[in-house]
Amino acid sequence: MKYALFAVLGALSLSACAEAPKPAAEAKAPAGQAAAAQPAAAKAAAGTPDARAIEAIRVLNSRVTVERVGAAPLPGFREAIVAGQVVYVSDDGRYLFLPGPGGALFDTTAKKNLSEVALAGMRKEALKVIPASERIVFAPANPKYTVQVFTDVECGYCRKLHSEIAEYNRQGIAIEYLAFPRAGIGSQDFNKMVSVWCAPDRRKALTDAKSDHTVPNKNCKNSITMQYDVGQRVGLTGTPMILAADGTQLGGYVPPAALREALDKLATDGSAKPAATGPVDAVPATTAGGA
Structure with missing residues (x-):
């Protein structure tokens, strides 16, 4: 890409890339400080x-x-x-x-990026084990694109992304949420996500959980552990993690218009804007390799 x-x-x-280099005459160090050696x-x-x-x-x-x-x-x-x-x-x-x-x-x-090409194929195959019925979907009537987003109810950037879900849909993007409780299996975070996936209205429960509204404690046969394991397999190190339909990683949090631009670019010439630019909430080191 x-x-x-x-x-x-x-x-x-x-x-060096934070701003364009200034001409030597303009690049002055603050008073009392020597200019950094290049x-x-x-x-x-x-x-x-x-x-x-x-x-x-x-x-x-x-x-x-x-x-x-x-x-x-x-x-x-x-x-x-x-x-x-x-x-x-x-x-x-x-x-x-x-x-x-x-x-x-x-x-x-x-x-x-030849490594990303290989990883994209692996991610696409890995995601196939998560049934469509186990994804929480927010979609417009006729989506142009569908992305999978590994999310966590507690992470700040996941909440920011979800607060703009209507705009993603207006951009023609369907969001399929997958569960990745960053605190690990058996944690309070994990139990909250189980309650969301066991709720009669998962979409409302997920929105409530990300808005600090109470979600009734529930337990049922669920796929949270399996989704968490898939997230680890595809190299997730922080949430959110946005994946295109072909497995290409598009970023962490990416604003709606920028995500549409990246998807258009990927569709036309196989390239996309950088995955590295999207901020994420990092997975704690104690759970990154397994609970």
Whole structure:
């Protein structure tokens, strides 16, 4: 996804991308403070693997500074330092690998996140185990798009998203809610979501729960544990998590108009705006790997 590439590489240098660079004459440090030292950009002879590595990084984000480039411990790749992070680029400049948690492999020629393509397919298959009857749906009469949203009744951004549910529907977007109690299985949060899913009117119960209105305690045969497990399988680290029909992750909280724009983009050319831009409420470390 083209926009995701820019977002990921842009995240390597958030301070540099926060605003456009100012001319030297304007970039003055506050009185009594020295100007911050800027990293020296790496240089390489044209046509060399080092030069191709630098160019590949700049293709994805022209604003970052490649501080160093050289031999990599991985055969066929060059190792570059960008804003204190290590990036590996194939000698021909086509493939770029970001290691570590949340890392990914990019095709710089196609401007495609190959890791996201693989994950999207996995997510689409994983979601199939959750029956349509177990999803809480808010939809317009004739939706243009349908997205799945892992939600939690306590998380702030989940509540913000739900407060705008009518506008998502006006944008032609149907929301299918899936349960992910961030506090873990057996928690008070979990029990609240069981009560919602066991309510005779799930839509009203979910709205009440996200508005701090009382939802009667109920228990029944439910799929909350299964939905929670699926959320972990698809890599959820925070709620909300918005997934397109093909499994592409579109973000955490994304405003209605921006989500429609991303879905239009995905439908026309297979790209979408960056997943990384949407704020989420993080899953506590004690439950992220299992209850």
